[in-house]
Amino acid sequence: MASTVLHIRSETKPLERRSVVSPAGVKTLIEAGYRVDVERSPDRCFPDSDFEDAGATLVAEDSWPNVPTDHIILGLKELPEDGFPLKHAHVYFGHDYKNPAGWQKLLSRFRIGGGALLDLEFFQEPGGRLLAPSGYHAGYAGAALALKAWGHQIIPGDPLPSVTSYRNDETLMKDVQRSLFAGIKYLNRIPKVIVFGARGHCGTGAVDLCILAGIPAANILQWNRAETENGGPFREAIESDILINCTYLDRPTPPFIDLPSLKSPYRKLSIICDVSCDLGDPNNPLPIYSDHTTFEKPTIDIPISNGGPVRVISIDHLPNLIPRQATEACSRSIIPMLKQLNTWKAWYNIDRLFLEKIALLPTMKDRLDKGINQIGMFV
16 A cells, blocks of 8 residues: 655745754654655755655655645645645644634635645644644743843833844743843843743743743743633733733633723833734734734834833744754654544544534635625635
8 A cells, every 4th residue: 555645845934944843753754654755945944854864755845736635735834825726635733713814715725625724723632632732832932032022121212123043942041041131130120921821831831931031930920711711901911021922712801901901000011922823813812913023023012102112022933933942842742643644534633623614614605695706715
């Protein structure tokens, strides 16, 4: 019997240097009986030769749309918005089962092409808990940028400049501590941090970074569902210097803060890192901004009439700050499930989630009734 072919695509998101699977993970998949094709990439944190040495076949960059339909395409970030039908099974962070803007258009492309989305966001551990394969490093990197941004405020009116990926965790930590300690010395106080969703994978990473960087545990409020279920806005958030949001939205959530609360005379809050990045979600607990930020421009200012601006970090691929460690951790996390990809239609409820979501798309009759005729908009 021919081996199932896994095709690792090159990432197209700007400044994305990770891979969904590390070279060591590729070797494990090959030993499990798969054939693994890896697209060449000049940007990936691992050189192409590492994958080739692991036993993979190197193929052309961006070649995945033209490979046989029984190949399974692996990636991390969103697909190009070219509108062509998607005919393969894709594994990546689609985030499209939470109704973000454009989810109907994307899933329609899968229905037209006969493909499927196996969303990494919804992978589950055997006990049913979400696996969150990049969650820890998202929280870790988000907290790192939040502390850097707080310390950088000693330069009046100067937002955090562009950042790039770090070679390893040690170089990241030295840079974070340099900014943090400069801020502590200038302001003569240690910042108070509040982490929402502190018990999850993402929140654990954020708390760990803060402690490793030198923030005493007593200065870190670790809030979870029990602290937020009665609704905000919360004075504790306004009185913290740094807010890190790591919550997973699976139900209506009252705002943790809002624009009126930021005008409070008690406000110390100046830095927010929204690791969750649930822009456009009606349950977004931080309804104070509307644009993602980037590694080139990490923060946006929310002007407040008193007390100076609040600076928001909202980067949707934070683990790329330490791409090698994040890739290795993600790979170790998902390899047990990737080894079952040859039977994915009976696999961790992912196929069921996809079919349920596809069933919500308007039918051709709906389109005709509404006079919708744009190709690829709906099926």
